Structures are given as structure tokens and as C-alpha cells.
Amino acid sequence: NAGVTQTPKFRVLKTGQSMTLLCAQDMNHEYMYWYRQDPGMGLRLIHYSVGEGTTAKGEVPDGYNVSRLKKQNFLLGLESAAPSQTSVYFCASTYQGSVEAFFGQGTRLTVV
Amino acid sequence: GQQVMQIPQYQHVQEGEDFTTYCNSSTTLSNIQWYKQRPGGHPVFLIQLVKSGEVKKQKRLTFQFGEAKKNSSLHITATQTTDVGTYFCAGRSSNTGKLIFGQGTTLQVKP
Numbered sequence: 001n002a003g004v005t006q007t008p009k010f011r012v013l014k015t016g017q018s019m020t021l022l023c024a025q026d027m028n029h030e031y032m033y034w035y036r037q038d039p040g041m042g043l044r045l046i047h048y049s050v051g052e053g054t055t056a057k058g059e060v061p062d063g064y065n066v067s068r069l070k071k072q073n074f075l076l077g078l079e080s081a082a083p084s085q086t087s088v089y090f091c092a093s094t095y096q097g098s099v100e101a102f103f104g105q106g107t108r109l110t111v112v
Numbered sequence: 113g114q115q116v117m118q119i120p121q122y123q124h125v126q127e128g129e130d131f132t133t134y135c136n137s138s139t140t141l142s143n144i145q146w147y148k149q150r151p152g153g154h155p156v157f158l159i160q161l162v163k164s165g166e167v168k169k170q171k172r173l174t175f176q177f178g179e180a181k182k183n184s185s186l187h188i189t190a191t192q193t194t195d196v197g198t199y200f201c202a203g204r205s206s207n208t209g210k211l212i213f214g215q216g217t218t219l220q221v222k223p
Binding site for chain 2: 031033035040041042043044045048050056058059090092094096099100101102103104105106
């Protein structure tokens, strides 16, 4: 039981490049979330999903896209990376309406 | 939209002093959760409060949910160096499933 796994853990991108961050959970959770964490800003919700095939915008969705084709996976895409997207990205999952959210270890992304 | 505000942003205390962080939501919450993130780590769940006026304790930590279910607090008695980290509150919308975090309070403890 691995919990929530994020890949990659580190990445450096050039401005304009694209990439996809993968979040995988093996707990059969319905809800999945993508957050970004910047100094002094806390955890800001980018996009989230309440079930397979459904996604919704969070607080800071611009510049990101997501997909939830399988219940266990939640992908976060950056189509054209910008330096403002330099951040630590966390994925989380939880049961519907449930108690705790389980977080992945984070992905540190630098856009130069 | 739903907003969760947390104060203070930073707190430096001497070991043995008490610490409190406060959380306020712009909307009524179905529940509130508290998480702790150690430096370089990921957020880890501490507790959830559901009922209006609820108070829960975990050893030296006391969590409280306001009567109107729009505010909450975390109080640590006699801080230790192991308490260092950032404490987040998070509110879940029962309508949308969104889980919104406050900005966090970073606690530094001087030995």
C-alpha cells in the first residue's frame, strides 16, 4: 500500500516547455486534488476531481489542465511553462466527504 | 468563493511557551481539519472537527471549532522543539467537495 505517489519528484523546465505531473493513489479514493505551495501563500488549490472522468477548477487554475481518466490517477499538465509556475506541487486524495486527506511527497518544479 | 484565512503567518516562541493559531472561513464549514507540515515534508493530517463548539485534545494540542462553524483554533501548551513546522487549517465545502487550506502558521521554537 503505497498511498499517494507523485512523479517526478524534481524537474527543471525551460520557459515554454510542457510537462505532465502524475499522481497515483491506491486507496480507492474518490476525491483527488492538486495544490501548489509557495512561500507565504500556503497551499492553493489548482484543480480537483470528485470522481473518475470529472474535474473542476480550484483557486488558481490558469495555465494548468488536468485529467482523471482512471480513478486512481490524476494528471496535472502545464502546456507552456512560465517562471511564475515555479513551485512545489502537492497531490492529495480522500474518500468522499471523509476525514483526512493523504498527500504525496511533492514535486519541486523550477521553470527557468 | 470560499476563503480560509489563518493568523499569524509566523510565530517564534521559546521552548515551553504556549502557541495559538487561528483560522477563519468566509463561509460556514461542514467540518474543519488541521494538518502539520514539517520542514521539507508534506502536510500530515492531525484532526477533524465537525460539531459546533467542539473541542478536541491530543496531548498538548487543543483544537476548537467555533459555534458558528466559521472559525477554529489550535493551541499548543508548553511547546517543544518537535512542534516546529507549519500548521494548516482546511475547510471542506459539503456542496462542491473543495478542500481549501489557510495560508498556514509557521512555528519556530527556540530551545
